[in-house]
Amino acid sequence: MGQDEFLFLLMGLKWTVALSVIGFVCGCVAGLGIALARTSGVPLVERITAGYIAIFQGTPLLMQLFVVYYGLALIGIKVDAWAAVSVGLTLHASAYLGEIWRGAIEAVPRGQTEASKALALGYVSRMKDVVLPQALRISLPATIGFLVQLIKGTSLASIVGFTELTRAGNIISNQIFQPLTVFGIVGILYFVMCCPLTIYGAHLERKFAASVR
Amino acid sequence: MSDISTTKASADAMISMTGVAKWYGAFQALNDINISVRKGEKIVLCGPSGSGKSTLIRCINHLEAYQQGEIRVGGILLGHQAKSIDAVRREVGMVFQQFNLFPHLTVLQNCMLAPMRALGLGKAEAEGRARQLLERVKIAEQAEKYPAQLSGGQQQRVAIARALCMRPQVMLFDEPTSALDPEMVKEVLDTMIDLAREGMTMICVTHEMGFARQVADRVIFMASGAIVEEAPPAEFFSDPKHERTRKFLGEILGR
Numbered sequence: 160m161g162q163d164e165f166l167f168l169l170m171g172l173k174w175t176v177a178l179s180v181i182g183f184v185c186g187c188v189a190g191l192g193i194a195l196a197r198t199s200g201v202p203l204v205e206r207i208t209a210g211y212i213a214i215f216q217g218t219p220l221l222m223q224l225f226v227v228y229y230g231l232a233l234i235g236i237k238v239d240a241w242a243a244v245s246v247g248l249t250l251h252a253s254a255y256l257g258e259i260w261r262g263a264i265e266a267v268p269r270g271q272t273e274a275s276k277a278l279a280l281g282y283v284s285r286m287k288d289v290v291l292p293q294a295l296r297i298s299l300p301a302t303i304g305f306l307v308q309l310i311k312g313t314s315l316a317s318i319v320g321f322t323e324l325t326r327a328g329n330i331i332s333n334q335i336f337q338p339l340t341v342f343g344i345v346g347i348l349y350f351v352m353c354c355p356l357t358i359y360g361a362h363l364e365r366k367f368a369a370s371v372r
Numbered sequence: 373m374s375d376i377s378t379t380k381a382s383a384d385a386m387i388s389m390t391g392v393a394k395w396y397g398a399f400q401a402l403n404d405i406n407i408s409v410r411k412g413e414k415i416v417l418c419g420p421s422g423s424g425k426s427t428l429i430r431c432i433n434h435l436e437a438y439q440q441g442e443i444r445v446g447g448i449l450l451g452h453q454a455k456s457i458d459a460v461r462r463e464v465g466m467v468f469q470q471f472n473l474f475p476h477l478t479v480l481q482n483c484m485l486a487p488m489r490a491l492g493l494g495k496a497e498a499e500g501r502a503r504q505l506l507e508r509v510k511i512a513e514q515a516e517k518y519p520a521q522l523s524g525g526q527q528q529r530v531a532i533a534r535a536l537c538m539r540p541q542v543m544l545f546d547e548p549t550s551a552l553d554p555e556m557v558k559e560v561l562d563t564m565i566d567l568a569r570e571g572m573t574m575i576c577v578t579h580e581m582g583f584a585r586q587v588a589d590r591v592i593f594m595a596s597g598a599i600v601e602e603a604p605p606a607e608f609f610s611d612p613k614h615e616r617t618r619k620f621l622g623e624i625l626g627r
Contacts, residue, residue, distance in 0.1 A: 268472075270468060270470050270472035271472060271474065273435055273468070273472060274466075274468065274472035274473075274474070275486075276433075276434075276435060276461065277433055277435065277461060277464070277465070277466035277468075277535075278461070278485070278486035278490060278534070278535070278538060279458055279461035279462045279486060279490040279491075279538065280485070280486055280489055280490055281458070281489070281490070284485075284489040284490070288474075288485055288489065289474055289485075292476050293474075293475065293476055296476070
C-alpha cells in the first residue's frame with residue numbers, strides 16, 4: 160500500500176472525525192433538551208420524550224440512517240448524504256445522551272433541588288448552577304463511553320454512500336486487493352481514536368468513585 | 373424580648389397559617405393547622421416522627437404544596453403560582469437536617485449564588501455580604517474550602533450563613549442538629565441562639581429541649597398531623613395538658 164492510498168484513508172478519517180464531532184456536539188445540545196424535558200415534571204412532555212428515546216434505543220442505527228436518508232427524499236427534501244448522516248447521528252446521539260443525562264439529573268440528591276428552591280432560585284438557575292454541574296460530573300464516564308460508540312457508529316454512514324474511514328478502506332481494498340492490510344490499518348486508526356477516550360473515561364470513573372467516597 | 377402571649381391570628385403576624393390541611397393521597401399529613409407567629413417570635417415545633425412537623429414548615433416556603441387553608445408570610449399570600457411562591461421564598465430562609473450545601477461550589481460561592489441569582493446583587497456586593505455572614509457564624513476562614521472539607525457542624529453553620537445571605541425575615545430550621553455528631557450540636561445551637569437574640573423570627577423543628585427552654589417563646593406539640601398543645605416553654609415542660617404531650621416528653625426527657 161502506497162502513500163497515496165494511505166492519504167486517501169486519512170481523508171476518510173477526517174470525515175469520520177467530522178461526523179463524530181457533529182453528531183456529538185449537536186447530539187449534546189439536543190440531548191440536553193431531551194434530558195430536561197424528560198425530567199420536567201410535566202407528564203405529557205415526559206411521555207413524549209420517553210417515546211422518542213425508546214424509538215432510537217430500540218432500532219438499529221443503520222436503519223435510522225436509512226430512514227433519514229431515504230425518508231427525507233421521499234417527503235421531497237433533497238439532502239446529500241453528508242447532511243442526512245449528520246441529522247441521523249444527531250437524532251441517535253440526542254436520544255442516548257438524553258437518557259444518560261436524565262439518569263444523572265435524577266441521581267443528584269433531592270436535597271440539592273430543595274435547597275435551591277428554598278433559596279428562591281428559579282428553574283434556570285437551579286438547573287444551570289446547581290443540578291447540571293453535578294449531573295454532568297456523574298454522567299461523564301457514561302457520556303465518554305457513548306462518544307466511543309458514536310465514533311464507531313459513524314462507519315455505518317458508508318452504507319448510504321458517504322466516504323468516511325470505513326468506506327475509504329473499502330475503496331482502497333478494492334483497488335489494491337490487500338483487504339487484510341487495508342482493514343488492519345483502518346482498525347488501527349479507529350483504535351487510536353477510541354482507546355484513549357476509553358482510558359480517559361475509566362480514569363474519570365475512578366476519580367469520581369474516589370471523590371464521592 | 374417579645375412578650376409571651378399566644379394570641380391567634382393578629383394583623384401584624386409574620387406568618388399565619390389558617391385552616392391548613394394537606395394530604396398525600398388518602399393519608400392526611402396536616403389537619404386544620406392554625407398558627408400565627410409574630411415578628412421576632414421563636415417557635416419550637418416538636419412531636420413524634422411522622423407527626424407532620426417537617427411537613428408543616430416545608431409548607432411555609434412551599435417545598436410542599438398544601439391543599440386547604442391559607443398561608444401568609446410577611447403579608448404575602450402564598451398561593452400556588454410561581455410568582456407568590458418566589459416572593460415568599462425570598463423572605464424565608466431554611467436550614468435542612470442534611471445541610472444540602474452545593475458540593476461543587478466553595479463555601480463562599482454557596483453563600484453568593486442565591487443573592488446574585490434571586491436578588492440580582494452584583495458580585496462584589498454578594499461577596500461582601502457572604503463574608504460578613506460567614507464571619508457572623510464564625511467560619512470566615514473556611515470561605516475558600518469546599519463543603520466536603522468541613523465537619524458537619526461547620527457545614528451546618530455555612531448553611532445558616534447561606535440562608536441569611538438572602539436577608540430573610542423568617543428562618544425555618546428542619547431538625548438542624550439531628551444529623552450531627554453529638555460534639556458538634558452545641559456549635560450549631562449556639563449559632564441559632566445568637567440569631568434568636570438578634571431578633572430573627574424563627575420556627576425550629578427540633579428535639580433539643582434545652583434549646584426550646586432557653587430560646588422559644590412558644591413550644592408547639594404536634595401529633596398525627598395536628599397541633600395538640602401549644603404553650604410557653606416553662607408551662608409546656610412543667611405542666612403539659614395533654615396525655616400525648618406527657619407521653620412524648622416522658623420519652624425524650626427520660627422521665
